[in-house]
Amino acid sequence: MTLAEQIITIGMVILGTMMTRFLPFILFPDNRPTPKIVQKIGRLLPSAILAMLVVYCYRHVDVINNPTGIFDIIAGIAVVLIHLKWRNMLLSIALGTIVYMLLIQI
Amino acid sequence: MDNKYIKAFKAAFPKTIPIFAGFTFLGISYGMFANSQGFNVWYSLLMSSLIFAGSVEFLTIGFLLDVFQPLTVLLMTLVVNFRHFFYGISMLEKFKETGLKKYYLIFGMCDETFSINYTAKIPEDVDQGWFLFFVTLLNQCYWVTGAVLGSLLGASMDGEFVGMEFVMTALFIVLFLESFLNEKEHFSSYLGLGVSALSLLIFGQANFLLPALLSIAGIILLREHVSQREGASR
Numbered sequence: 001m002t003l004a005e006q007i008i009t010i011g012m013v014i015l016g017t018m019m020t021r022f023l024p025f026i027l028f029p030d031n032r033p034t035p036k037i038v039q040k041i042g043r044l045l046p047s048a049i050l051a052m053l054v055v056y057c058y059r060h061v062d063v064i065n066n067p068t069g070i071f072d073i074i075a076g077i078a079v080v081l082i083h084l085k086w087r088n089m090l091l092s093i094a095l096g097t098i099v100y101m102l103l104i105q106i
Numbered sequence: 107m108d109n110k111y112i113k114a115f116k117a118a119f120p121k122t123i124p125i126f127a128g129f130t131f132l133g134i135s136y137g138m139f140a141n142s143q144g145f146n147v148w149y150s151l152l153m154s155s156l157i158f159a160g161s162v163e164f165l166t167i168g169f170l171l172d173v174f175q176p177l178t179v180l181l182m183t184l185v186v187n188f189r190h191f192f193y194g195i196s197m198l199e200k201f202k203e204t205g206l207k208k209y210y211l212i213f214g215m216c217d218e219t220f221s222i223n224y225t226a227k228i229p230e231d232v233d234q235g236w237f238l239f240f241v242t243l244l245n246q247c248y249w250v251t252g253a254v255l256g257s258l259l260g261a262s263m264d265g266e267f268v269g270m271e272f273v274m275t276a277l278f279i280v281l282f283l284e285s286f287l288n289e290k291e292h293f294s295s296y297l298g299l300g301v302s303a304l305s306l307l308i309f310g311q312a313n314f315l316l317p318a319l320l321s322i323a324g325i326i327l328l329r330e331h332v333s334q335r336e337g338a339s340r
Contacts, residue, residue: 005174010153012176013166016183017159017190021212024194025201034195040330041323042192044294048322049185050282051298052315053165057275059311075272079279089280090131096276097135101269 068104075100114236121226122244125218129245133252134259135273136163141260142270143167154253158246159216161281162186163253164274178316185319193220200224204235214242216249293329298322 001009028034058076061069079096086092137150145167153163162183169179193215200223201208215223219242228237260267286295305318 001170001174006170008176009169009174009179010157010166012179013153013162013169013183014156016180017157017162017187018213020184020187020190021194021215024191024198025208025212028195028198037327037330038191041326042188044326044330045185045323046189046294047282047285047289047292048294048298048301048326049188050278050285051295052302052318052322053161053186053278054275054282055299055302055306055318056165056168056315057278059306059314072272072275076275076279079276080283083280083283089284090128092280093135093273093276094131096279097270097273100272100276101267104269 071100071103074103110233111236113231114233115240117229117232118237118240119244121222122241122248125222125245126248128218129248130252130255132160132277133249134256135270136160137253137256137258138260138267138270139164139256139273140167140253141257142267143171145170147254147257147261150253150257151250154250155246158214158249159187159190160249161277164277168274173312181319182315185323189217190215190220193217193224196220196224200234200238204238207235207239211238211242214246216245219245294326297325301325 058072061072063069063073075096078099079092082095083089083092133154136154137147140150140153141147153166157163157166165182165186169175169182194212197211197215197220201211204211211223222241222245223238226237226241228234260270282295286292289295301321302314302318305314305321308314309317
């Protein structure tokens with residue numbers, strides 16, 4: 001990517017983020033009620049998107065051609081187990097990352 | 107005499123201490139991650155201060171390493187940050203009489219800032235607008251400082267951070283797991299996993315996001331449409 005392309009990419013992220021934040025104040029200046037369908041999507045979409053992002057993080061894992069992909073899977077399972085045990089977000093992220101770093105550096 | 111700025115600051119600061127811990131940790135991780143992927147401290151500074159939305163900032167590093175596809179990037183950002191739209195709706199009333207500060211309050215409304223500003227019981231004698239302003243500003247300072255610090259730290263310890271990139275995977279696994287554990291029905295979660303995995307198999311890692319996104323949104327809308335018609339015919 002060239003520098004210009006990088007700037008446009010970052011600009012798109014800024015634009016997208018600011019659209020989600022400013023839009024309500026533009027669309028509903030007099031506290032008009034939100035359409036039902038928008039509310040419904042607002043409830044249903046986030047978990048599907050988070051699921052998609054987990055898949056996104058694993059997109060390059062190819063256990064057959066590159067055995068280190070197994071580390072991603074082991075560390076991922078570790079994160080889930082650690083999080084189910086303590087339900088502490090920062091702890092799960094920190095320990096999970098350490099597990100992965102240990103696996104890949106050994 | 108305590109002026110109203112100092113008073114608002116004194117009320118706001120204690121509320122942000124838990125965020126201080128979280129943002130410092132995540133910010134440092136972000137800076138180190140960005141650095142490990144070849145993006146120096148200027149990128150961390152620019153992105154943490156101008157985007158100021160944790161999860162998409164991590165994603166942006168991935169976008170920058172990928173092929174140039176501005177439209178997909180915009181769409182991805184819109185859906186990942188879709189929840190902010192609802193934060194805004196909840197804050198319409200509260201932001202009303204904050205004058206010019208309103209624009210900064212909207213700009214800086216990340217998850218954590220929203221959760222404090224939405225729930226805080228602001229004392230009667232404290233200026234509401236300045237309280238909201240300081241919460242937003244302090245949180246952003248923690249995040250930007252963390253990101254810059256992490257980037258500098260990463261740059262000074264060459265090579266010891268192999269595997270640091272897993273921090274993003276861990277972050278999204280935890281966010282997904284939390285949302286999964288808190289929801290009543292898991293339809294969307296399974297839909298998201300299934301459709302994305304399928305799309306990855308069909309379109310490959312460079313192109314799978316857009317079809318996955320559109321299919322997920324389409325199926326959710328279709329399902330709503332059908333269930334509404336069933337409800338109407340009953």
